[in-house]
Amino acid sequence: MQDQLKSIRQDMTxxxxxxxxxxxxxxxxxxxxxxxRDMAELNLCLTKLHCLYGNKRNGGHHGxxxxxxxxxxxIQDKNTELMSKLGRLSSDLKQQEAVKHAKEVAHSIxxxxxxxxxxxxxxxxxxxxxxxxxxxxxxRFEGLKCMAKAYATKIPVKYVSKILGFAxxxxxxxxxxxxxxxxxxxxxxxxxxxxxxxxxxxxxPVVAADGIRAFQAH
Numbered sequence: 001m002q003d004q005l006k007s008i009r010q011d012m013t014x015x016x017x018x019x020x021x022x023x024x025x026x027x028x029x030x031x032x033x034x035x036x037r038d039m040a041e042l043n044l045c046l047t048k049l050h051c052l053y054g055n056k057r058n059g060g061h062h063g064x065x066x067x068x069x070x071x072x073x074x075i076q077d078k079n080t081e082l083m084s085k086l087g088r089l090s091s092d093l094k095q096q097e098a099v100k101h102a103k104e105v106a107h108s109i110x111x112x113x114x115x116x117x118x119x120x121x122x123x124x125x126x127x128x129x130x131x132x133x134x135x136x137x138x139x140r141f142e143g144l145k146c147m148a149k150a151y152a153t154k155i156p157v158k159y160v161s162k163i164l165g166f167a168x169x170x171x172x173x174x175x176x177x178x179x180x181x182x183x184x185x186x187x188x189x190x191x192x193x194x195x196x197x198x199x200x201x202x203x204x205p206v207v208a209a210d211g212i213r214a215f216q217a218h
Contacts (some may be wrong), residue, residue: 009025014026024060026045027065028050032078035127043051046072063098063099066099067125070085070099071132075132075135098128101124105117105120105124109138111141112146114143134191136165141179144181147193148195150195153195154195156190158191160193173191181193182194182198
């Protein structure tokens with residue numbers, strides 16, 4: 001499918017076709033690339049769509065893809081680029097739900113507000129959530145380090161799991177253990193995080209295969 005879409009795009013470029021159909025092709029390919037985490041193709045499609053949206057007769061879902069551009073800049077810590085892109089948004093685009101959501105997500109990433117980030121993930125429109133997934137590891141580390149420093153007593157793992165956006169407690173337990181967190185239990189048998197014993201947690205940024213920064217524990 002990706003190869004077929006590339007071929008169609010090349011034909012459109014050769015024939016200098018920039019109409020409503022070309023917008024539909026690039027939007028479809030961008031969504032497919034996003035779902036497959038193909039950042040190279042996604043960026044190519046977004047760049048072309050930016051040009052195509054300049055002609056309002058071409059139509060398209062400008063707000064949806066403006067949101068993806070905002071999220072990519074935030075996830076890659078390109079804050080100067082992010083501010084520039086936000087400053088160029090039209091009043092109409094700023095009012096679109098996908099764009100407003102992306103701006104809130106960007107702010108939560110910049111400020112390290114992990115609780116807000118995972119709440120926003122639950123209400124992510126379109127494919128915003130797919131891009132947010134690329135930042136899960138970073139934001140979970142932010143949350144874990146903050147909780148380890150802020151709490152003096154045991155923290156229920158059930159609470160940690162909810163705050164850090166895990167679908168199930170078992171998943172959070174595996175993640176916490178694999179990243180060096182110290183776990184215990186309450187008298188009733190409920191699992192707990194020992195914050196004082198977990199304060200040595202550190203994260204080191206590394207470059208993932210898709211070019212997005214990931215985080216590892218050591």
